Amino acid sequence: MLRLVMLRLAFGAMTVLAASVLIFAGTELLPGDLATAILQNSATPENVAEMRAQLGLDRPAPVRYAEWISHAAQGDLGISLSNQHPVAEELAPRLRNSFFLAAFAACVSVPLAVLLGLLAAIYQNSWYDRAVNFITLLTISVPEYLVGYLLVKYLSVRWGLFPSLANVAPENTLLERLDLTFLPMLTLVLVVVAHMMRMTRASVLNIMASPYIEMAFLKGLTKSRVVVRHAFPNALAPIISVIALNLAYLIVGVVVVEAVFVYPGLGQLLVDAVAKHDLPVVQACGLIFACVFILLNLLADIMAILSNPRLRRAR
């Protein structure tokens, strides 16, 4: 078990390294560079050259890459090319914001999705099952910015229940934070719940076809007891991996929601940095996103193993 985890971690580290090379190569391929991106139509050949020299962009790409990756390994993510702030300082508050929103959305959506999924399995083909399937499919099919705008229109502008602007500041208390991020959280919940709920329902129903479930019914157990106690534990592995995927999405894939609610998360930072070719920031974001994906998948694997007694016990 421990060996398995170590092996996975080692593979993960290699994946991160490979991802960093890809991101670097990708930004190098983009036309234009930071100097022209910043100066736009006030660029002259002279001030572009001067800005390049100041930013160290006049050195060859492999040299810049090697320097960056060796520093990053020591925890130094470098200095943002465009505004001279240390990248780590720039990232930290946004990373906290992203994690906060993801955690808030996960705390609501995961229990909700599993509960809805189990109920749908228990009352299979009932009106409830159909309704919950239809509604969640609807919310996942509508683009997330539209969901966001609809929520803002009614819950914020029309009825004034929640703020439309999630402009959290360091001085906010936890309660203020929860209030400010309520609408983005709700948007994300509506987007991710369908996937997890349907997976819960499908994998539970899949197990329900097994002979041992029939045995349980023959023993005279109620359907809800069979589903929750007998089928659900065996259906956990696929549910866990879908949850992990959705958690990763909540952290790295929510740039549209961030834009709609003006939430200072990592996504917006990455988009801006790519537009301005701010390589240290792009790479730091890429690295963090890669780590999040790999760690969550690793966690999902371990949880799946723990949920399965056959894998849990070393032979």
Add this chain to the structure above:
Amino acid sequence: MSQIEYLQKLHRAGRIGRRELLGRAAALGASATALSVIIATEDAHAAETPRRGGTMRLGIGGGSTTDSLDPATWNDSVGTTGGFAFFEPLIETGAGNAAQPGLAASWEAKPGATEWVFNLQKGVTFHNGKTFTADDAVYSINLHRGKTKSGAAGVFSAIMDVKKTGDNQITISLKAADGEFPAVLTDYHCRMVPEGTTDFTKPVGTGAFTVAGYQPGVRVHGTRNPNYWRKDRGFLDAFDLTVINDSTARLNALMSGQVDTINRVDAKVANLIKAKKGYELVVSPGGWHTVVSLMQDKGAMFENHDLRLAMKYGIDREQVVKTLMGGYGSVGFDHPIPRGDANFNTALKPIAHDPDKAKFHLKKSGFAGTVTIQSSDAAFNGAVDMATLFQGNLAKAGLKVDVKKEPADGFWSNVWLKGACVVSYWAGRTTATQMLDVGYGPGAPWNESHYQNPKFTALLNAARAELDAGKRKSILFEAQALMSDDVAALIPAFRNSLDAHNGKVGGLVPASLSDMDNSAITVRGWMKA
């Protein structure tokens, strides 16, 4: 907004006196009855005097996480609206783009207009307690000259030398005579900082506010500078600027009461705000205009004057204003001087959409090929639509046009200034001469269309060296008439900038250079009780 409404707004904000308001309204043809109505409405607004105190919350679009507080790097509305609260210029732009005293109290040109003397305000202190002197002014100007990453480098290349000629006096010598040089110093990059400043992460200026919080692309937060030297502005206790780049989110924030004022209102919803009680739309007819360059190199197709004329008559300018700007704009005359400019040629006739005339000139030109318009939404939102619109317009005149959609990434470095026919934009400049100079002057690095006409060059040089405003005006009139017929560019339309605010904000007046009262709303505006 009519010109009279505009004057009324200026009057309410205390920018022009009642005599000037009525005088200018009468000059615009207001009848005696209309004037009495104006007097009555102004009396009703008499209570709108600035009030001290309060916090203004702004939702501003045009910011990025790559922003910084170094004035040399400012390139959009958040940079300037936030930055102007902390830093001040030597000279600022007032109503009608007139040069007004800032940290320079007065100035004069030596005969010949190649040397200018600026007398600085005395007794002004920086946020760190240091007194503002000529050394600081010289250092601050030099930050934008020579080896620099500043966006002001282009216009400041006209400066030959900056010298301290007294504790509170500097003298600037120019490479060529310029009768309107003070306007160059109003460039939004050129702000006064203490001598030796290199680190802008802890900004020190002389402005009405000190930095209380700064997160690039997220928030700019300032609190009142208790030692601020000016009494006629700096009314707020604090301001809190949130960067909101999404236009719907910006509007939502205003409507749900989370911010008091926003910039860049979407033209599609502008009429709804105008009609909504408790909100006000501020329309600023400004210098921002769309451009299609027609590169006029030797041997290139646009060297052919008749082909250029075919395009000038072939495009439908009214349609650009109507469909792309929601009516909040005005047609261009193929010269870059906006209507609000004192030197705008009022005698010039608009270039009417005339497919027959276009057909005639196309035939005369003998051109049988295809014109490829390169366009990207990196230039401005709707640039590709405009190119497509022209494609349809020109097809009616028999001119084949291809629209090539360029990637936003790298547009400014790979397409602009390089392509033969490129859609781009210009933001307004303080003076007409400056605008002609940066965009169309011979040898100007940003002369997109490589426009060259000895007659135009002569007019431009004469206007630049002219100290007499009246004579300069007549030269500029001639230059505009010449451009309208000849220039190697289409300037189809000028766009108004649209700001909005709720009933609590006072002093947000239309301004022609940039949104939010030329980005000075935090300094010049106030909150009503």
